[in-house]
Amino acid sequence: MxxxxxxxxxxxxxxxxxxxxxxxxxxxxxVKRTNIDKSPNKFLDQASSRVLQDGDYRATLYTLGSGDRPILLLHGWKSYSARWEQLINMLDLEKYTIYAIDAPAHGRSPGDSLNIEIYRRFMVQAIEDIGKLHAVIAHSLGGLVTAYAYLDNPQLAVDRFVITGAPAGxxxxxxxxxxxxxxxxxxxxxxxxxxxxxxxxxxxxxITLARFFTAIDKPVLVIHDETDRVCPIGYIKDAIPQGKIHAYYTKGLGHDLQDETVYERTKQFLEDLA
Known part of the structure; x- marks a missing residue:
């Protein structure tokens, strides 16, 4: 075929x-959907949720916590919001309010297709609904969507960004x-x-991370693994302007970057710049 x-x-x-x-x-x-009935998604049952709509597309926005520092989480291609469970469990939910999007055709959101513009529009819609964000934390495609959203509108109401395992462009x-x-x-x-x-x-x-890194005038933490085969690290190192972007490189975690050290560094970045 x-x-x-x-x-x-x-x-x-x-x-x-x-x-x-x-x-x-x-x-x-x-999008070839993953099984949304697997147990990791049960973590989201404790969250409140609402549906965002843009034309024929629908996304699910989850909310956990009650703090005055809102954070928006964006997953990657063929992923879902439950991937953030470990990070969310490490954050103080009396200090932070966590918002996470299941993009169309991902997680518990319906559909069979997704593109970078649709994802950007849902990101922007979420920010408009929530108000100014303490941070956006994004993985893989979510990181490129974040770069695109900022390049389109540098006035995006976000104080700081964490970009993990993202493609070059x-x-x-x-x-x-x-x-x-x-x-x-x-x-x-x-x-x-x-x-x-x-x-x-x-x-x-x-739409490239290099342009985003050059244009951004807010704090950015980039996390990437030396052994990432999906989004090789070389372009990241080449794209980061010296002294402008915070970078944290891991080894042996691959593309998913699901590890306590990654989330401890993320937490530190959020706290240091509070």
Whole structure:
């Protein structure tokens, strides 16, 4: 099936560029759902929740805690809000109020597709509902969404950011998609053109962590693992301006970064800059 799909896309790229770009984009955004009934999601049963809506898309926003320092948590691709259980359990919920989004087609939110613009809109909607945030803590795709949201609007009402295991930018996503599906460059070019004209608010190839790190004038902590095979660390080290961004590098945790040391460093960052 994969070979048929790649042949179909590669062949149509030169004769029906606009349709080809649109089709490739829909394929890129398709989500193969994980089992939301697994036990980790039971952690969310103690949270209050409400549904956010944007057109046909719906996201779930969870709330835990009662503190006066609101924090918004953004998960990555094919993940869910329950991934943050260890971090949330380490935070003082009388000091912080934790908000976490299950993006469309993830966790307990319905749907079968997600793109960076839709995720950005739900992030912005949550911030508008909550008010000024003490911090955004984001993992993987959530980190790139955060960078995109700030690049689109530097007045975003967030005091500080924690970016963990994030991809370099949209180009990294294109490269992964190209490799996995077996596409030629023309398909990627068509898809990028479609996204630029119909999806993102800024040129998609301008959505990079490097631009975010250069533009940001607020405290940022970057956490990344030396052995991350999903989002290799090299580009992160190259992208961080010397002396401007706080960086914490781990070894042996891989892409997920689920470890007490990671969350202790995150907690320290939140407290040091309180």
């Amino acid at each position: 994969k070979k048929i799909l790649s042949y179909f896309l590669n062949s149509s790229a030169f004769i029906a560029a606009r349709w080809n770009g649109s089709f490739a984009f829909r394929l890129l955004c398709r 949209m180009q990294s996503i294109y490269d992964f998609f190209k490799r996995v599906v077996g596409l030629n460059q023309k398909v990627i070019d068509n898809m990028n053109q479609h996204i630029a004209e119909n999806v993102t608010k800024i040129p998609p190839l301008d």
